Amino acid sequence: AGHADRVAVMYAGRVVECGPSRAVLHRPRMPYTRALLDATPRVDGPARHRLAAIPGSPPDLRRSAPGCAFAPRCPHVTPECHSSRPELTERAPGHRAACLRPDLDQASAPVGLPSPPRPAAEQVLVEFDDVHLHYPARGRLLRRAAAGTRAVDGVTLSIRRGETLALVGESGSGKTSLTRTLLRLERPTGGRVRYDGIDVTRPDRAQLRRLQREVQVVFQNPYASLDPRMRVGAILAEPLRAHGEPADHARLAGLLDMVGLDGGALELYPRAFSGGQRQRIVIARALALSPQLLVCDEAVSALDVSIQAQVLNLLAELQDRLGMTYLFITHDLAVVRSVADRIAVMRAGVVVEQGPADRIYAAPAHEYTRTLLELAPGHPGGPGGTTPSSPTQNRIPSPWSA
Template sequence: MTDGTATAAHQSSSDLVLNISGLRVSSGDKEIIHGIDITVRAGERLGLIGESGSGKSLTCLAAMGLLPQGLTATGSIELPSAGIDVLHADDQQMRTLRGSTMSMVFQEPMTALNPLMKVGRQVGEVVSIHRPKASGAEIGTRVDDMLTSVGLADVKRVSDSYPFQLSGGQRQRVMLAMAMINSPGLLLADEPTTALDVTVQKQVTELMSEQVRSSGSSLLFITHDLGVVAGLCNSVAIMRHGRIIERGALEEVFAHPRHPYTKALLAASKLEKDEHSNRLVTLADLERREHDDGMHGQEGQPAEGAVDERLHGDSPAVIVEGPEPAAMAPHDVLPEEPHGTLVFNRYESSLAHPHEEAIQVSELVKSYKTRSLGSTRTFKAVNGISFDVHKGEKFGIVGESGCGKSTTLRMLSALDRATSGSIKIFGTEIVEQSARGNAWVHQKVQVVFQDPMGSLDPRMRIWQIVSEPLGKTPRKERLARAERILESVGLDAASAQRYPHQFSGGQRQRIAIARALITKPQVLIADEAVSALDVSVRAQVLNLLADLSESHAFTLVFVSHDLHVVRNQCDVVAVMRKGEIVECGPSEEIYKNPLHPYTKTLLEAMPNIGAEGE
């Protein structure tokens, strides 16, 4: 080896912040991670990408020395700056390292923050542990400065608050402040933005980027969201089934992916559609395509139940000022000073039933009363919205948490009562009716919720869960109908005898859809039904909903904070903000030509790796 080569090798090894070599993690005799190698260098921002179950979170926990009991790790996880191998360090050594040499931001701050301790004290505790000689005044100043640097306004109020008194975005900022307050050389972040709205997500990732830059730290960012990685990291590693299958500079891997799985992930993230079937491309589709790459001239047949191309209704909505409506153009946007009642999506539908409305909402209001310091205030979660949903239409509602979209859905499905206004389901008024009087609504309108584990009883078998809405139907018929509907959503009949915990997230969402469809509803409401799913599973569930809307002929009301998903799934989209609809129209028109500033803000905040059509 020449002197120059030796010097280069020394520099190459001396800038290592984290060196994972031959890491294997096992649970008993079952190996979960299969001898992976990962390096993070000074100033590097490495995105570790993979689906649920790929092993990425276990890799992160192993690096922090936080593997759960029952799991064993072999290989080495070296922190060169501390001269320590994490896998051979004792508890005292790891307590010294965590929070100073390395820190971690977890996915759900409510489980990572102490609910009984005020925020300021929790952040200050990280300083006092590693700087025991620091005075209370010094710690307080440091805490205030750090909370300010992560963009928290009214620092005194935040410091004196408990975690439950803060929003999700604020709690994640507190976690970032705790992680960065001692300027660690390495920050590990495990899905820290998954549960956040797109605008808050953008703010948190930008703050994380700034904090890492200003502290001279390196970043290992764990996620399944390629769009977030594209805006934050400079290198990526793709993980699948406990192995690293591709690694390189972000621009190179995203522009010229080599492994079929990486290509499939990118396609699924962009919501690409197959040109023959008009269905979203899934991992299985891409891997099949790779396998058949040399077989030119053979065109695959569209899958059964493929979605036909539809003409999006391009007629505008109207402002109703009397018997004669006045048209708006180019699509519906809330005027600054509206006159009369603005009914969004009121036009002659271009779909199969041109004059029939499934849902008619007029001046809908939902108010809550809150009491504070002896005074009573009224908060309007939904503030006088009006819109129509035509039979056979796919109607999307988008907006951030707290905008009122989920409250609207609960009222549409008669799970909550409106304060005032009107809701007609196929021409029948449901507002002001008793729960008994609206019992019929649950036959015609069914809901698929965001978290299937929260809506599936863990003690019941799948066939019992799915057939529960059938009430007093004989057991034998309930089981048979449950098996048939499970098969229609892509699960075999044998799965009817299993329990929810025995299924993956995507499979549980299919079960929730089967339960909703067993009563043959005319309207299906999907409330953030794919927001928590991996990109490939998301494509499968969206394809399933599209197929079922054709085969079961239901009207779909689809709620999401993701405009990319709504664009691909819906004919019409309404944008909600602070309890009001601020813009509504054909989804393609909204996406390509947003008129309201809030819609533009939502689109700009969306993580993007080059979505289809851009």
């Protein structure tokens, strides 16, 4: 939206729509393009809602079927769509689409469903109390001692039981470093991190066992998160066996069922699955020990927009069903809009703003938050937006100038 003059949309190996960017993005003529746009999170979308995910999966290109390849997933399908293949035809000057139903040109976009209301979270589960994580300098710079790195510089933040807290910021803002102190991957150089009253830097044996069970992580890259030499069944059984729990077929199939996958997947290797399916397997493994806190570290950043919507909806459903708490780490404020109860914005190791998601979207108090919002899809001045960028927009201010 922010860079291209023209857009071509492909599905099942064919271009199904192409034309000027503005026309394709603001008035799509092909249901697949509209479905992609509807599945895209936006900062101007409703708060905490289920995204309009595209049902089903892309077709298997090894099997060719007559008719429109999108027909099994299209909400506007007619019997003719299964037998006649649509060709690209001109719908407006320079704007072509492959769809047998030109009457859909005016169809309005569906809006995502609101998430069921949840009681406000009160009880604190995680506390970061004036946490510092400083790395000492290595070597010298121009004969002076080089400065160390203050990856986290005095962060005080809490996560309440049952809520989704989104930790937002660019790369290098310190959000991942802060999270690593909670996961015991880094030891803070100052301050305290507590989980349900446990000091995570000094747990006793029983507390450590509890932390290992109750705090689980879903990382960004589902391709790197699964051992390609292990079958899915062995991957899911691993955490259960490590904690002395039975890992029978029924239990493992039940985990896959929770994330919408068939029990037959237990016998397969990760390479048999798409990116979205692999992320579902990663989530199933994280759920194996019935965690209380799920840390989602850029968990949907590597997925394309339609799969991203499916995984975000799945995470929301699991939270409603299992009452888990989420720490959602991301740079994407449009994704945050659809999932977060509260938001903390980090920059240069410091939390510059935190509060209820509705308040931050309606009236961001910090210049950095405003700039992040202006860069997000759905903002009037953002990519594909309706107003031209102001001189201050589309530019992240230097962390050292505030």
